[in-house]
Amino acid sequence: MFLTKMQINPRRRGAQKLLSSPQAMHAAVFAGFPEARPTDDGRVLWRVDTHGSHRVLLFITSPDKPDLTHLVEQAGWPTIQTWQTAAYDGMLGSLRVGQRWQFRLTANPVRSGRCDGWNETKPLGHVTVAQQQQWLLDRAERLGFRIVPSQADPAEPDLAVIDRNVRRFGRGGTQVTISTATFEGHLEILDISAMQRSLTFGIGRAKSYGCGLLTLARPAANGMP
């Protein structure tokens, strides 16, 4: 598996098209691979992170190395900056039970529900921060980790929804609506193989549309046990 980071220039028209439609970004990311099918190792997942108003980063995990020349030409800085790809397997292999990591995840929290007049249930997006947090907390154990208690208030989990959105975009004449939530916090690994699967195959729905990619980073200095 490989992890790729590319910085996007949000001032460019090409970038604005990609950032406004997850469908367009999906096509652009997948065009970076000759064969983007899922393998036994994992599948292609991507996520757009924004820090402040101008720093926009695209992260991709994939079984093969991508070639993002076309993306850099449309939406990057072609003459000064390209992209970074690093092998992910070493990091995946070094995971141990009990390790603490800082994590970030953009997901599509849904529940199945039925409104009046519907014959069958459909996935409906969770609306409030509390619902979205509960959605992740309910799944954490199955995904191979638990959210550690917060430093400030041990009764609360160290979990924050730092961004929420309802994305609407066109797909072949119809409109797709997905509600997304970006989580940040600290987690502790409970089950290595489940954790590896969460990192390589993603979490939740709408994985083609920038949801489900969980990434780990060194915990904040004060977050260490």
Added chain:
Amino acid sequence: MSVVALRLAGPMQSWGVGSRFVRRTTETAPTKSGVIGLLAAALGIRRTDPLEDLLHLRLGVRIDQPGELMRDFQTAQRPRYDRAGTVTWQSLPLSARYYLADAVFLAVVEGDRSIVEGLDAALRGPEFPLYLGRRSCPPAGPLALGVSDVSLDEALVTWPWLASTRVQKQRRDRVVQLATVRDAGPGEVATESIRDTPVSFDPNRRQYAWRSIVRATVDVTNPHGTAEPLPEHDPMSLLGGEACS
């Protein structure tokens, strides 16, 4: 120099600068014409009276809670009575009016001690009803926060965060960054000019002069913050990242 601090909060606010015809827009922060107008109303100055002392005041605004932009598509009608006594309803031009819903601002007005104290007293016992930019937007809670002997810039940094507890709890960081819009000082390079200094509110001949403003940010402590600001999440730093392209 002394300052009087105002808390501008309400269900709706609307602060227009360049509204023309049927599109009545709002800025994202209170305007000088709006705040000076509010002070004039508190002092009991009529629209045709000269504004005198108020023209020399400096204004700085801090966006404590940005609120949400709200659009009101207005289809107002007015009744017309004919001689027979029947009523016909006449449509007024369809207009879009913009408001800020659920916003809270700190406005700081700087001037001589005597004037500022007069303003503080007037805000506590206003001559005319006070409103936030439009007549339909009454303030929630008292406006005047009191007089203090600091400069405008200092007041914008030192006043505690006025956002509601709910908003403060949502932002976990111990220190938050708030946007400010203030009059450029003498000799200072302005970032922007807007036509927002009131010269006369006379309904027959309203006059506004250009105003040089500086947009900046200040750091304010969050009493409900629990977390130190996290560094940027960078999963690549773990991998050593041999760059290839």
